[in-house]
Amino acid sequence: MHRKQHLSQKTCVQCERPFFWRKKWARCWDEVCYCSERCRRSAKQPKRLASKHSKEAQA
16 A cells, blocks of 8 residues: 555755655655755755855955
8 A cells, every 4th residue: 555645745945855745744744855854954054165265365
């Protein structure tokens, strides 16, 4: 019995991987954009490498 074939699927905004509906997202599925807490946190943090390289280029 394969029940996951019938679940809704979205693509993570951060890592661009597919993820499926979970029961804990039942009330807010329309608002879910990230597959995990890690992707949500990394999307909100500024990219450290980009800022580091821009400082080196200016020096």
